[in-house]
Amino acid sequence: MNIIEIENLTKRFKDNVALDNVSLTIQRGEVFGLLGPNGAGKTTLIRLLIGLIKPTSGTARIQYNGLGPFDINKDIMEIRKKASLLPQEADVYENLTAKENIMYYGQIYGNVPNGEVRRRTEELIDMIGLRGRENDITKEFSGGMKRKVLVARALVMDPDLIFLDEPTTGIDILGARTVRNLIKRLAKELNKTVILTTHDLSEVEELCDRVGILVKGKLAAIGSPDELEQQFTRAHLEDVFIGLTTGEGVLEEDLTTKKRRGFISRILRRR
Ligand SMILES: Nc1ncnc2c1ncn2[C@@H]1O[C@H](COP(=O)(O)OP(=O)(O)OP(=O)(O)O)[C@@H](O)[C@H]1O
Ligand SMILES: [Mg+2]
Incomplete structure (x- = not known):
């Protein structure tokens, strides 16, 4: 379907x-x-x-x-x-705690009753590994911790x-x-x-x-x-990706795996 x-x-x-x-x-x-x-x-x-x-x-x-x-x-x-989205460029509400960030989202999006939002928020805090920090203001969080809050936020409305x-x-x-x-x-x-x-x-x-x-x-x-x-006819998805994004020419047989890895990380680092 x-x-x-x-x-x-x-x-x-x-x-x-x-x-x-x-x-x-x-x-x-x-x-x-x-x-x-x-x-x-x-x-x-x-x-x-x-x-x-x-x-x-x-x-x-x-x-x-x-x-x-x-x-x-x-x-x-x-x-x-x-439907919900974890955007590529997103930030938490820095003046709210992790728990408040997640709950707030659950309350404004979707159609989940408040009690259910509360229950799901607690569950997500455990699942994502933020237990112990859930009542801290997210301004003080590391980048990765903020990202975890955003993942939980995207899931709280039960999309x-x-x-x-x-x-x-x-x-x-x-x-x-x-x-x-x-x-x-x-x-x-x-x-x-x-x-x-x-x-x-x-x-x-x-x-x-x-x-x-x-x-x-x-x-x-x-x-x-x-x-x-x-x-x-490639052994790895990486080779398929490189072939498609750069043309077949780079996939010479004598190109060592190390060289190819270096090549792909250069492509992927182009930000
Ligand atoms: N709001 C916008 N205004 C003008 N151009 C845009 C806008 N958003 C995206 N683009 C252009 O559209 C193209 C595709 O961008 P997009 O963000 O979809 O790429 P991406 O595949 O997500 O890349 P990345 O891996 O860097 O996240 C790029 O050339 C980008 O400059
Ligand atoms: Mg992108």
Whole structure:
């Protein structure tokens, strides 16, 4: 069952085509990864789907269990009732505590009763590893701790559809593992649909049922990590990614793994 059907979606910022005629479908309960170099259009696609910006042309329809389909061009309020976003660039309310940040979000978004928001907030504080710091003002938090609050905030309204734009960026190793386990649980146990972006290919391989690789606004490839490796006859998703984003030329047989790793980190560090 498809939860999202994207049809010829295009977004231009003046002369810059950020997203170029993208069509794809996403199934309910799927963890879908969006990959691509900086500026490829990943955040733009997410912002379009949750209605923060309007398409230049094309559309997408979102259908929840028994509700919809809703069109991103006209039904954004309906879409937002069951969708939430962890933005790539977001900040906590620094004068609120971690708990207040999470609860406040739960109270203003979605349709969750207050008692349930309180219960979910406590649960998320434990799940995300913030217990003991939940009553501290977030102004004093480290970057990664703030990011954890934002992940919890995105989940408190009990969304069916969750957009996570670089959820683990800046979070320490243990915290990133916690977030990844949480994402797996959301999809596998609770049948939530998760769309995430990341520059960490091992994260994609661990989490994603399917990935879409965006290159200069175009969908260059789509499939499970295994399918992409087979389709492009590469042993690793990393090689598929490099081939698609730089042209086949760089994938000389004699290029050592170390060199390739250096190459990809250079691509990915271009911010
Ligand atoms: N509000 C905006 N106004 C003008 N141009 C924009 C705007 N938002 C994005 N763009 C442009 O659209 C293109 C795609 O940007 P986007 O943020 O979607 O990339 P991304 O794939 O998320 O990259 P990153 O990996 O760096 O987060 C870029 O060329 C960017 O400069
Ligand atoms: Mg982005």
